Amino acid sequence: MADKNRNRPIGVFDSGLGGLSAVREIRSLLPAEDLIYFGDTGRVPYGTRSRETIRRYAAQDIRFLLSHADCKAVVVACGTVSANALDMLRENNDIPIIGVIDPAVEAAARATKNGNIGIIATPSTIASGAYEQALLAQNPDFRVTSQACALFVPLVENGFVDADDPIPRLTAERYLAPIKESGADTLILGCTHYPLLSAVISAVLPDVTLIDTGYEAAQSLAKLLSEREMQTPTAPPGTSRFYVSDEPQGFAHAASRFLGLSENEPLPTVERVNIAAY
Numbered sequence: 001m002a003d004k005n006r007n008r009p010i011g012v013f014d015s016g017l018g019g020l021s022a023v024r025e026i027r028s029l030l031p032a033e034d035l036i037y038f039g040d041t042g043r044v045p046y047g048t049r050s051r052e053t054i055r056r057y058a059a060q061d062i063r064f065l066l067s068h069a070d071c072k073a074v075v076v077a078c079g080t081v082s083a084n085a086l087d088m089l090r091e092n093n094d095i096p097i098i099g100v101i102d103p104a105v106e107a108a109a110r111a112t113k114n115g116n117i118g119i120i121a122t123p124s125t126i127a128s129g130a131y132e133q134a135l136l137a138q139n140p141d142f143r144v145t146s147q148a149c150a151l152f153v154p155l156v157e158n159g160f161v162d163a164d165d166p167i168p169r170l171t172a173e174r175y176l177a178p179i180k181e182s183g184a185d186t187l188i189l190g191c192t193h194y195p196l197l198s199a200v201i202s203a204v205l206p207d208v209t210l211i212d213t214g215y216e217a218a219q220s221l222a223k224l225l226s227e228r229e230m231q232t233p234t235a236p237p238g239t240s241r242f243y244v245s246d247e248p249q250g251f252a253h254a255a256s257r258f259l260g261l262s263e264n265e266p267l268p269t270v271e272r273v274n275i276a277a278y
């Protein structure tokens with residue numbers, strides 16, 4: 001039966017900017033949907049924190065979204081939260097919640113030809129073993145090589161993303177050496193910040209298929225809305241509202257870049273919230 005409130009917004013959150021890679025894909029796949037985004041810029045990065053802290057932050061993030069908007073679904077556009085807190089978020093909230101792990105793993109399983117798959121993600125995501133377990137549950141014969149890349153998130157947050165810049169290039173060469181040696185033909189970018197480093201990663205691993213978690217999560221959301229007849233009946237374009245937990249100005253500029261807005265389009269409006277109060 002169709003959802004009576006199909007025009008409710010979709011909530012999306014991440015520790016910072018990275019989840020905007022999912023927002024870009026959602027806006028292109030589902031242009032009529034209204035979105036509300038929270039980026040926890042005051043507490044980024046999550047990926048070097050304990051599981052307990054990540055779960056506490058994630059509970060506050062979703063409480064903020066659901067207290068601000070009657071969301072019909074939430075996309076956890078963060079590999080670190082998906083790996084460490086998705087079970088808890090699903091138990092405590094009565095709406096569909098999409099994480100990035102299962103969609104990315106299914107895409108990697110479809111893409112690989114030699115069954116040899118690499119995963120790069122934040123240290124806490126790699127420590128959780130979540131991607132690896134999900135891949136081996138798909139096919140126990142997969143060979144999986146995991147690598148934590150702690151410096152990638154600060155590089156992205158600070159705009160060091162060009163393939164010809166020696167700083168991200170050398171960092172990527174160091175982190176990706178074990179993936180190169182493993183002979184993986186497919187690499188899951190297990191953190192939603194990493195698609196911004198795609199050019200750098202592809203320069204180091206030219207023959208490897210990259211799996212973009214934000215893109216796959218957006219595909220999974222589109223499928224869910226269609227199967228449950230939850231798509232908004234309103235005409236595009238939908239609205240996007242952005243909230244952060246620190247200074248909004250820098251985020252507005254970065255969001256405009258991430259979302260591919262032209263120079264003539266106004267910067268998105270970004271409001272600051274006190275996330276500790278949620």
Ligand code: DGL
Pocket residue numbers: 014015016018019044045046047048077078079080081122125153190191192193
């Ligand atoms: N973008 C997030 C992820 O997918 C988190 C990065 C971080 O805060 O460390 O893992």
